[in-house]
Amino acid sequence: MIPEILIQTEGELTSFCQSLIMTLVQRLRALEDEIAVAESWIRSFMNHSALCQKIAAVPGIGPITATAIVAAVGRADGFRNGRHLAAWLGLVPRQHSSGGKSHLYGISKRGDRYLRTLLIHGARSVLIRVSGKHDARSRWLQELIARRGYNRACVALANKNARIIQVLLSTEATYKPVVQADS
Structure with missing residues (x-):
């Protein structure tokens, strides 16, 4: 115009x-x-890409995130478990231990900034739509938002998605959302 x-x-x-x-x-x-x-x-x-399609089934993972993760990580069998992938992405708490006391701080923000940002923004898109849903994952996210706040819930979901992605990429498993009947 x-x-x-x-x-x-x-x-x-x-x-x-x-x-x-x-x-x-x-x-x-x-x-x-x-x-x-x-x-x-x-x-x-x-x-x-079968790998991209496999991880795109996870809520919060779209085409850009899926292709970027597959390009950077591949089959993810270089990571021992999902926590190692989450740590590599900088989605775990920064830790300082001294004198037998362990202190956990905010996320470490080490690793691939672009992938971490994509996962966190994907988690935000899931959290926007979580209110009013009654499945187990949505209830967990609603409780997490109430208990820890919206931004921490975003990072927690991004961390959880990174762990799920590692399992999906390194095994033959496919993503199956947990469906739990309402009581």
Whole structure:
């Protein structure tokens, strides 16, 4: 709509300003085209990768997260267990122990910042939709939000998803959400 607005406001802006705005609009369109091409590559990789499809079944894991994790981790058999993958991503508490006392702080934030960010944003998308649901996982998340707060619940869910992803990538298992009847 910017070209139409420029026509309507003709005479109010200098020709230099109008040409500058049109140049920026052209750059924005080119960037949108590049994004569309990159998204098609991601969708194509996702459709051809059994590992990506396997971990995309986990709530909060979309095509971008799935392809990024598979590209960075592969089959994840280099990690002994899910906690090691979560620690590698920086999703575990930073720890300081001295004199027999152990102190746990916020997440360590070590490891791959991009993957950690994708997992946390995926967890946020799950938490936004958790209210009003009554399955076991949603109840756990609702209680966690009430007890620890929204941001800590996001990190906890991202940690849990990282652990699930490690199991899915390193074994033949498939993701099956826990369905528990309401009592």
